[in-house]
Structure formats: structure tokens, C-alpha cells
Amino acid sequence: MPIPRPEKPAPGFPSLTPPGPPLSEAAPFPFRCKGCGSCCRGRRDLVLSGLDLYRLSARLSLPPETVAEGFCDRYTGENGLPALRLRPRRDTAACPFLTGGRCAVHPARPLACALYPLGQTISLPDGTVSYFLQPAACGEPIPGGTLAQHLEDSGVKAREPADIRWAAACLSLSEWLRETPLAPLARKIALRRAEKALYFHYRLDAPFLPQLEENLAALRRALSPLQK
Numbered sequence: 001m002p003i004p005r006p007e008k009p010a011p012g013f014p015s016l017t018p019p020g021p022p023l024s025e026a027a028p029f030p031f032r033c034k035g036c037g038s039c040c041r042g043r044r045d046l047v048l049s050g051l052d053l054y055r056l057s058a059r060l061s062l063p064p065e066t067v068a069e070g071f072c073d074r075y076t077g078e079n080g081l082p083a084l085r086l087r088p089r090r091d092t093a094a095c096p097f098l099t100g101g102r103c104a105v106h107p108a109r110p111l112a113c114a115l116y117p118l119g120q121t122i123s124l125p126d127g128t129v130s131y132f133l134q135p136a137a138c139g140e141p142i143p144g145g146t147l148a149q150h151l152e153d154s155g156v157k158a159r160e161p162a163d164i165r166w167a168a169a170c171l172s173l174s175e176w177l178r179e180t181p182l183a184p185l186a187r188k189i190a191l192r193r194a195e196k197a198l199y200f201h202y203r204l205d206a207p208f209l210p211q212l213e214e215n216l217a218a219l220r221r222a223l224s225p226l227q228k
């Protein structure tokens, strides 16, 4: 099942090809979610960004690393960076947050869930965001709906600046890791520090984006001495 991603892959944005042309925000988009939960079952592609984990952690009042341990698989993304995805339940293959057929974290659901059945691309370095329709037949029609209204209602528009910054930061970090010669132990240390900076080192009582910037600045200082 296709999911949102930028043109340059980053954690939270698996690499897939958009199935259709970008939609105009003024375009009609007469869609309302029926809450059937189909997009919450049998998925191993619900990849999280740092903002996704931060929002889930705030919703659950748990530290980000605890939420990752409890509900996510940790893996290495195709860009070489540490990444997280929601771990389906072993018994039902459903998302761990699907409870009684409903999303228990709906106000803090990840971007991939908030977008569905839309996909998203972020062009870098300019940060242009485009939306496209995935081949999904779900939901119910609402008269007069537009894409702009849907993006507003789903909270996707409000988080665009953080999602663009995340995609750019991950691209830059993955390029640095690919191009910088590092001894094996130094690479391991670099990846662990990157994981903390991208996902874990956040206070939940402070906004995400300024903390991401602080983490990236601290990460740059920490990575520099690791070069051969």
C-alpha cells in the first residue's frame, strides 16, 4: 500500500513513486474518513518521523524512547539513517493503537495516517510540498470538500514546516554519513547519536521544531571529531 514520502527519502518517508500527478490545493477533494480502520491493519510501512514519535509520546505521557521500545520496530532506513515504524500486533496484525476498531491516538496519529488516502512528496532543497491521491477506495463523499480544507482539518498543513525541516535534515545527515570516512566504531557511535538527536532527545513540554534545531546543532558538534 503506497504511503507518503519525500522525493529524497528520510525516516518517516519511505521511498515510493507517486502514482498520480500532484493535486492543486484548490482542487475538489470530497472525502471524509469513515473510520473503518482498514488502513490500520496489516501494515508494516507506518514509518515515523521524529515529530510523529514526539506527538505520540506527548499523547501517551511517556518518554519517546519508551514509546519506541513499546510500539515500534527500530531499523536502518534506505538512506542509512536510524528509523522507526509502528510494530503491528502479533495476534491481529493491526496497529498497536487500534482499539475497538478506533484509533486510540487519533489527535496525535502519525503523518502517514493523517494523510491517508493522500500521499505527500517534499522536493528538496526548495521544500516544495505536493500531494497526490493514492489508489485507495475508501471513505465517504462530502459535497464541496477541497484538498486545502482536508489538509487543514487533518492537521497536515499545520505540521508542514516541521516535516520539511525533518526531510532536509535527514537528507543532509544521510549525505554526511555516506561521504564521510568513519572507522566502524565511530560510525556506530555516529548512528546512535543521530538516533537520539532525531527521535529521542526531546522534552514533551516544549515545542518540537526548536528542539530539533538544537539537537542538530549539538549533533554536528559531536560528529565532527569522529571523522578519520
Ligand code: SF4
Pocket: 039, 040, 041, 046, 095, 096, 097, 098, 099, 102, 103, 104, 105, 106, 109, 110, 113
Ligand atoms: S496510529 Fe491510529 S490511524 Fe494510524 S494505523 Fe494506528 S490506529 Fe490507525
Ligand code: SF4
Pocket: 032, 033, 034, 035, 036, 037, 038, 039, 040, 116, 117, 138, 139, 140
Ligand atoms: S482513511 Fe479510509 S481506510 Fe482508513 S479508516 Fe478512514 S475510511 Fe477507512
